[in-house]
Amino acid sequence: MKNVKTALITGAAGDIGAEVASQLDILGYRLLLIDIDLDRLEKLAEHFKDATCLKVDLTNRDELSKLNHMIAKEHEHIDVAFINAGMIIVGEVTELTEQQIDLQLELNLRSAMHLIKACGENMKTHGSGHIISTVSMGGIIALKGSATYSATKFGLRGFMTGIRDELKPHNVDVSGIFPSGVDTQLLRYEAQNGGSPLNFVSTPQTVKTVGKTFFKALKTKRLEYYVPYSDGVSGRIVSMFPWLIRYLYPTLEKLGEKGRIKYLKTFQE
Numbered sequence: 001m002k003n004v005k006t007a008l009i010t011g012a013a014g015d016i017g018a019e020v021a022s023q024l025d026i027l028g029y030r031l032l033l034i035d036i037d038l039d040r041l042e043k044l045a046e047h048f049k050d051a052t053c054l055k056v057d058l059t060n061r062d063e064l065s066k067l068n069h070m071i072a073k074e075h076e077h078i079d080v081a082f083i084n085a086g087m088i089i090v091g092e093v094t095e096l097t098e099q100q101i102d103l104q105l106e107l108n109l110r111s112a113m114h115l116i117k118a119c120g121e122n123m124k125t126h127g128s129g130h131i132i133s134t135v136s137m138g139g140i141i142a143l144k145g146s147a148t149y150s151a152t153k154f155g156l157r158g159f160m161t162g163i164r165d166e167l168k169p170h171n172v173d174v175s176g177i178f179p180s181g182v183d184t185q186l187l188r189y190e191a192q193n194g195g196s197p198l199n200f201v202s203t204p205q206t207v208k209t210v211g212k213t214f215f216k217a218l219k220t221k222r223l224e225y226y227v228p229y230s231d232g233v234s235g236r237i238v239s240m241f242p243w244l245i246r247y248l249y250p251t252l253e254k255l256g257e258k259g260r261i262k263y264l265k266t267f268q269e
Contacts, residue, residue, distance in 0.1 A: 008032040011085030013040035015184040019211040058111035068118035077126040081119040083133040088149040108152035123172040135176040140235040145196045175217040179227040197256030
């Protein structure tokens with residue numbers, strides 16, 4: 001059992017987390033699955049050879065602190081950490097409640113930073129490891145209706161860029177995955193219930209595509225991966241001139257509405 005590697009996954013009950021967990025199970029990893037939805041987590045784990053389920057509300061600071069202490073100080077070597085839990089509440093900032101703003105800050109940024117720190121401590125102690133986090137193209141371009149979400153993802157990108165060079169001397173790698181829209185249950189809900197058309201400017205990526213990108217990151221260990229790559233190129237160019245976005249909105253919204261209608265047809269037929 002000494003050669004068995006351990007992978008930690010947050011947001012493991014969600015579509016992307018479950019896909020990555022399934023593939024890691026096939027590869028023989030021991031899994032530490034973390035999510036707030038214990039029922040879905042346990043149903044998922046029934047299909048795995050060796051999985052431990054932990055119900056943790058990552059927005060609860062006491063629960064998060066206990067989890068981080070366990071990871072950093074008590075748990076055996078964590079070879080791979082997939083920091084994947086996140087959320088978005090779409091709406092103009094002035095229309096959001098303080099609670100809605102804070103919820104995104106707590107889950108997307110604060111909990112991710114502390115989890116990455118805890119996993120980094122564990123991996124430094126054991127001399128190796130790889131931390132991979134789901135960021136978002138929202139961490140490259142900030143759009144109206146998702147300003148708070150983008151702020152969390154901009155912050156996470158900056159944090160990962162800095163900590164990467166702190167951990168590299170200890171043989172610990174850090175990578176971020178930057179997907180555009182992904183075909184998940186959440187995106188389908190948004191498409192059917194008035195979500196921003198800006199989510200559908202590009203064709204939504206499949207969960208499997210994001211999963212493949214995770215394993216590409218695990219193999220090649222670069223800092224950033226864009227899904228699709230073309231969005232990463234255009235997004236980084238536009239991000240150099242953020243004032244341009246306001247002039248692009250009319251075109252983006254028309255393209256996005258066409259994309260939303262096309263996307264709806266893919267799962268309503």
